[in-house]
Amino acid sequence: MKRNGTALSLLAAGMLAANPAWAQTPAATPSATSEKPRAEVRAEKVTPLKMHVVLTEFDGDKKVKSLPYAFVVDSDRNGYQFTKMRVGSKVPIYAGPGKDTQYIDVGTNIDCRVTRGDASTFRVELVVERSWVDSYVTSQAPKDTTDDKSSAPGRQPIIQQFKAEMEASLVDGQSAEVTQATDPVSGKMLKIEVSLSVLK
Numbered sequence: 001m002k003r004n005g006t007a008l009s010l011l012a013a014g015m016l017a018a019n020p021a022w023a024q025t026p027a028a029t030p031s032a033t034s035e036k037p038r039a040e041v042r043a044e045k046v047t048p049l050k051m052h053v054v055l056t057e058f059d060g061d062k063k064v065k066s067l068p069y070a071f072v073v074d075s076d077r078n079g080y081q082f083t084k085m086r087v088g089s090k091v092p093i094y095a096g097p098g099k100d101t102q103y104i105d106v107g108t109n110i111d112c113r114v115t116r117g118d119a120s121t122f123r124v125e126l127v128v129e130r131s132w133v134d135s136y137v138t139s140q141a142p143k144d145t146t147d148d149k150s151s152a153p154g155r156q157p158i159i160q161q162f163k164a165e166m167e168a169s170l171v172d173g174q175s176a177e178v179t180q181a182t183d184p185v186s187g188k189m190l191k192i193e194v195s196l197s198v199l200k
Contacts (some may be wrong), residue, residue, distance in 0.1 A: 047075040048199040049114055049122065052175070055130060058189040067108065072199070075114040075122060082111040082127075091133060091157050106131045106159060114196070121169045126178065128192055129163040162190055170196045 057065040088107015111127040136155040175195030
């Protein structure tokens with residue numbers, strides 16, 4: 001057994017002598033090129049835009065009211081979140097005898113989101129909700145059985161509402177009429193126009 005071990009040692013020494021490169025080759029280490037590239041975070045290409053939204057009310061052919069709104073939107077912004085605008089007032093509503101007065105929001109709510117279409121167009125998503133006091137009615141509350149007095153709520157508002165969700169493809173400097181709706185009670189018409197311009 002000892003002679004066999006000696007013979008194997010001499011054989012290995014002879015192979016290393018015949019091939020010196022074997023003895024000099026270091027252990028393989030992972031190279032920088034062999035490592036998998038890290039996932040690169042794609043930089044968002046954000047374009048600042050000035051948006052104009054105009055709500056125009058017509059009574060027949062006569063323009064009754066025009067409500068312009070302007071705000072800035074960044075296209076393709078932060079997971080494509082909506083830019084929001086809220087404008088309005090709180091209107092008191094009679095809730096009944098012995099109850100606190102309630103308030104309801106009336107005004108204009110606008111949600112807007114813009115993403116790029118092709119090289120020159122932008123896809124505009126718009127949600128417009130408008131409510132307003134159209135008129136008032138006078139109502140009488142039932143008699144209060146506790147003190148046998150009447151609680152008169154006075155005038156109560158009649159609130160009308162409008163809501164639309166729309167999309168449009170626009171280029172820089174373009175405007176478009178995106179909605180036209182007629183109120184079934186009053187017959188008045190509401191038109192919405194939107195325009196877009198790139199901020200330099």
